[in-house]
Amino acid sequence: MNDKADHGHRIYDMLARVFINEGVSTCFALLGDANMAWATRLADAGCRMIYVRHEHCAAAAAMAYARKTGETGVATVTCGPGLTQLMTALPAAVRARLPLVIFAGEAPLKNAWYNQGIDHAPFITATGAAYLPLHLPERMAEATRDSFLQARRERRPVVLGVPFDLQARSWPGQLELPVPARQIQPRLSPVPPNEDDLEQAAELVESSRRIIVMAGMGAAEAGAAAACRALAARCDGLLATTLPARGLFHDDPYSLNIAGGFSNRVGRECFSEADLVIAVGCSLAHHNSDGGKLWPKAKVLQIDTDPVSVSQGRLAAEAHLRADAKLGASALSESLRQRVPDWRSPALARRIATAPADDTEFAIEPNVHDPRDAVTALEAALPADWQIVNSSGHCSYFFAQMPSRPYEKFLTIREFGAIGNGISFAMGVAAAHPDDTIALFDGDGSLLMHIQELETIWRHKMKILIIVLNDGAYGSEIHKLRAEGLSDEGAVFGRTDLAAIARGFGVAGQTVDNLGSLPELVRAFQSGGGVAVWDIPISDKVVSPVIQRAHPKLPVSSPVQ
Structure with missing residues (x-):
């Protein structure tokens, strides 16, 4: 695509056009001084913008989008504090080998001091991602194209830094958009064995x-x-x-x-x-x-x-x-x-x-569910054609034991061991499959880390059902602390009323006291659509086999023979 620009265009105009030339159709964004002009021009050019409430969630959603589409995920944040919020998502993307290009802006070069100024590169490279500062306007278009080549070839994120005072300058001379990465990247045929x-x-x-x-x-x-x-x-x-x-x-x-x-x-x-x-x-x-x-x-x-x-x-x-x-x-x-x-x-x-995945006996306290029973009931009640997203944390073991779900309808990204990503991953899958219904499986501690994204889901009209196993604690931590005979006080927070919080965001919230009600709840959600949170109270006495094996001192019963 050769496209001549006139002298009235600014650098941020032209950089947005380079992204469009790369076939970018979806971008996850949180705007600030160093990226908002570029992001606005990207939206003007027809890119679907999903505006999140936290920078981490922009990058994490782009990760899931990349995994489900096979494309390069794109996100944008502002400089300084916007960039430092990426520090958990980036190593997860590196270890999951997911190609991302993130437009992060940079502090203005003309200022002797800027309150959000920080050396971006050491932060980014410490995560294993690549950092590409763009400071020479004549090289910016081609270097941006090359970032897509690098992200695909190396299968990791590339973060672009463009000082926002440079972005606001007029584009120097005429521009012919570079040949897009998809046209020049090597076409590698499958390798047969020797x-x-x-x-x-x-x-x-x-x-x-x-x-x-x-x-x-x-x-x-x-x-x-x-x-x-x-x-x-x-x-x-x-x-x-x-x-x-x-x-x-x-x-x-x-x-x-x-x-x-x-x-x-x-x-x-x-x-x-x-x-x-x-x-x-x-x-x-x-x-x-x-x-x-x-x-x-x-x-x-x-x-x-x-x-x-x-x-x-x-x-x-x-x-x-x-x-x-x-x-x-x-x-x-x-x-x-x-x-x-x-x-x-x-x-x-x-x-x-x-055979059950695990049949260890536990003493279940009143008015809560065994998480294994909850997952069995969900396996039977949820439609087979829904997209499933499994988050991290103690609860993720139980959700993984749903054998009927095909790979094409399943996503988990756990390579960095971080909780709090589930709601972002669900948004990424929803963006990749906008006509599908998404069921996110999460824990209460994980969801509460980024529960503000309920508003994002509602605003963008995504079809996401969030199913939470609520043990009132950080599940892995309480079981490990108990195994060592230590107080679990620092990991127990009480059973937050997640259904009420959901309603506070204007979305449906339901506490599931009776697992037998799940088929009717599924039917009601299917007919109403939108976004909802189901809060399933579970016992904090049920320990996953992963924790049981790692901490044999835990007081659990023997498997049923």
């Missing part, structure tokens, strides 16, 4: 007896689900996914669901028997293997375009097949003989389908 490597991988598989094919985000993005299923069936193996790829095999009778700290009881038993895990498109993170405890007897064969031996401080894989996830899994499957089913049996399929 024949020698394939032969060695096949020998390892043939010599193994109990095999689990585990798929990650690389497999999901490569469209490798069917190839993974075929590979598992060929070698009498089972299936599993990493947490972010949860639901990729949701309808397969031999899918163990999640591999990692969130694995269910049957999954952990099967992984303990495995002598080979074939990791297809997995980063092999610490939690994926439960710190190495999930498959104590198994070797790992990694199929990936960028295979690794060590990941997050531990030996992650002993064997490697460098290949695209789909091509590698397909080629390996075709090189193997068909095994007679042994591990795959009707009895195991029944156990996978019917």
Whole structure:
């Protein structure tokens, strides 16, 4: 697109046009001096602007939007305090390998002192993101285009800093918009496996007896689900996914669901028997293997375009097949003989389908629910075509145990371990799928961190149902403190009336005292639409298996036999 600008245009006009030229159609924004003129021009050019109430939420929503659309997420904040509010979202985006471009502005160059002036770059680079100061007008258009190339190639955020006094200057001379990144970025074809490597991988598989094919985000993005299923069936193996790829095999009778700290009881038993895990498109993170405890007897064969031996401080894989996830899994499957089913049996399929994820007994106090019962009721009541967003925190284990939900309708981003992101992620998914209904699963402590975004959701007419497991505390912290015999006072806050808070924002709020009422509540929400908060009071005595294993001193009953 070649577009001549006249001399009356300012730099912020032209930078907005560069973003439009990059195909940007959605931007999450909170305005201030250093970005408001640019953002206004971006909106004037037809970009949908979602104006949030906190800068962190702009970046976090852009993360979810990037994950669900496959595009580069775009957000904008002002300089100084606007930028420092990004410090939790950016490392999460870096670790989740999500491409973002964030227009952050900068303090004016002409001022000897400016109260919001701060050296942006050390903050941004400390998170693992890239910082690109744009101080030369003649280079700004091309450098902005290059930021999209960098974000896509490196799969991480790039933050742009443009002093706002420079933004207000007239554009110097004529402008031909640079060729957009999508037209010049390399077109990389899927990489097939090397024949020698394939032969060695096949020998390892043939010599193994109990095999689990585990798929990650690389497999999901490569469209490798069917190839993974075929590979598992060929070698009498089972299936599993990493947490972010949860639901990729949701309808397969031999899918163990999640591999990692969130694995269910049957999954952990099967992984303990495995002598080979074939990791297809997995980063092999610490939690994926439960710190190495999930498959104590198994070797790992990694199929990936960028295979690794060590990941997050531990030996992650002993064997490697460098290949695209789909091509590698397909080629390996075709090189193997068909095994007679042994591990795959009707009895195991029944156990996978019917065994509870966790059946530890707890003494439930009156007038609250067992979170496991709440999740079972929600699994039955919520329509299968809704988009599901699972937040972080203690409650997220329970919500992850909803086996019927397909990957395409599920999102979780937990790589930085931060709570408080759920409502932002739900907004990002709603922006990516504006015609769908979004169900956000969150905890009370997490929601309260950014509950102001209820107003954003209402104002932008998003269809989001927020379902909160309310234990009146920070769930992980109370159980860890109790396990160590320490006071939990600093993590217990009482059961905030979240339904009343929701109504204060002008949206529907409901306290769910009876789980049997959920089907009728779902019908009412479907007919009314809009945004609502369901506050489900849960027991603070129910401890997730993740915490149980990490803190064996916790007073819990034995599993029911």
